[in-house]
Amino acid sequence: MVRLEKGKFDDFIRSLAEDYIVYAAVTTGGKSSFKVVASAGEIDEGRLLTDRSPKEIFFPHSEVLFEYDEDGIRETEKAGKPIAVWGLRGCDVKSLAMLDKVFGTARQMPDNEMFEDPYWKRKYDNSLIFGLACNEPRSSCFCNWLGGGPHSEDASDIFVIDAGDVFLMQPVSDKGKAFIGKMTDAAGASAQDEKRAAGASVAKASGADEKKAAELASGARAMMAEPPDLDGLDERLKGIFHEDIWEEMSAKCVNCGACAFVCSTCHCFDVQDEGKGGKGKRIRIWDSCMFPIFTREASGHNPRPLSRDRFKQRVMHKYSYFVDNYGESLCTGCGRCVIVCPVGVDIREVIKRVLSFEGKGAR
Amino acid sequence: MIEELREKVKKLLAGGDVELVIGWEKGSQPLSSTPVFIDSPEEADRLVFDSTCGNNPAVYSTKDARRLVKAGKKVGVVVKGCDARSLSLYVAEKQVKRDNIVIIGVPCRGVLDSDKVEELAGGREVLEYSEQDGKITVRGKDLDLTFDAKDVLSASCLACIYPDAKEYDIFIGEARDGKPNKEQNAAIDEFEKLSSEERWKRMEEIYSKCIRCYACRNVCPSCYCNECFVDQNDPQWIGKTPEITDTMIFHIIRNLHVAGRCVECGACERACPMGLDLLLLNRKAAREVEERFGYVTGIDSGEKPAMADFREDEKQNFIMG
């Protein structure tokens, strides 16, 4: 573990920005999201969660896949530098790791070819993720329901703890270890390379620092309520697929896409061609299973015609189908959907209701 | 007040006067209430009404849930002034039969804009919320604040003319008449002072934040088309990306579709996860409708809605002479 004095945080970000495109939480017009920053002053450190999900760093709301004109097809250019993300909370780090399972893992195509998503991979694979511990989780947080925790290091390259006037950094992945290693080396070799040294003003963390980190971690964990046992939730959901309980749970849902669009793991997309005359572009955009048009077929038939069906799909995909496909729930408990839902649908209450349901089909 | 409401609802349900009552119950978040569907007298104690009841419950009488219209059963709806206007509009537009709904008015003091509360709380999370005599108290860790409700009211409420239902069957307490509100046009008057260029710039600023989640449309009581024009894809009228012109066309056309039908409840603005100022255009359209056609939405369910009507001798100064 190394320590970075907050007084040197700006130097750190500036030097990071030399090698990376640095994303961090920025607030404009009262709403926060991950944006490219060049200095520490632009970063909003007061926020626990950004209003917009950080998935858009690697999987933007709309992304041009290629452009075409009379001369042929042109792929969009790759960014020159790799991406570094500062200050992702444990839930969001985990979300990206989940999305990597969807986009980053090669999967078999019909003609025995393996396919992986190049647009995701070229950004995510070389990225450097700085996870940031939550010392004060919100009441809407429920990461501990899903195997996460406020001080979870999982999937971070470097795990950062805000310990008052210092950031304590724990390298987690090989990439993270290499980065921290380089920084400590640079600190030693400061005489030769002044600029590097300024950004790399880290020192080895003391025993007191480690103790502080452990205290913060246990304090944060204590702030979160005891989670229910979600064991067997996926099977239970399948068991009640045809029950009336969905009618009751979805009654107030108005089927907007707010939950899906702020969700850090929802990744359904639509592909649109926008062109005029001989040229145009193919764009990938976010879509949501909450919209009636999402499943409408060319014939006009819609297999999920009712609000209830679409609501059910979202819950099933998160807590059942994704478990079948990838072995874990497609939810990290960030609680963004709980915060934004305009009619106060709380996914935690839905889960609890499913767990307590005792009608036909339940365990 | 709330006890009286619960008693009335219990009586309605027990006597078989209604099958279902739509109202609000306490939400899981401190600053939220959430729509609730009460179908037995025992459940009536779940009902609440305070400044967190920002949703327009009328929505559920036409939206996909369709619990209300299902089988034409009689349903009670607990309403603020604006929500009652929505119901009157539905009756005028023949979406709901007046005999099938029991309108239960509650005295409204305006509803909160949670963004404003959060701003006052300065980043500290609100864990508890209470209100009394126009004062609101929020508490949390290192947070204990009391302020005037006026400071955190939704923009729509600050400009409200009809806080209480105009057409109702039952009113809890005494319904106040509509009264002029000089705040009503303040925002648009201010905006109109800007040059055309500045106005366009402001519009771009507002709508560039949109993420096209359609929360505004889906909570809007006046947006009840079975298929929205943005969901049409044969032909597809507008692009689906958050590109600025597509986004603006969505909002402007939605605005025109609800012109003369918008009750200015502000549910859209409160629903918006990105905090867009959506009421500015709505208010402008409503003022044009009122000035030109003398029509105010949802005040008289017997009146034909403005955009479905015409008069032969109307002003037409905008048409080339």
Add this chain to the structure above:
Amino acid sequence: MKDWQPKILAILCNWCSYAGADLAGVSRIQYPPNIRVVRIPCSGRVDPLFIMKSLQSGFDGVLVSGCHPGDCHYLSGNYVARRRFAILKPLLEFIGIEPERVQFSWISAGEGERFAEVMTKVTNDVKKIGPAKRLVKGVQK
């Protein structure tokens, strides 16, 4: 910029303005060649979306023309249209679209002369304010 010619979309009612355009043509009345005509069955058919879409696609101006009040082939189509445009027009100006960009007129089948006058006026109006930039897709402010 000196050689720039505006593109103007004229949405014309089949029963009056479109025939007015015909009359202007057969009467050999000159008017600017900047208009592209779309024929519609009635001004009441004009969805504001058509107008927005035209601007978005790059037209510098849009003119909608229907029958004089009282002359509608379908009795009341133009009255309904008039209400719609009465709200659309101030709303567009409100958001910062120049008033010259979107205009409305009534032209009957017998008014070939007037048709030419209106086209000339709209073209000159749009020329004065220059190419459309607002609400045009793909154009940065």
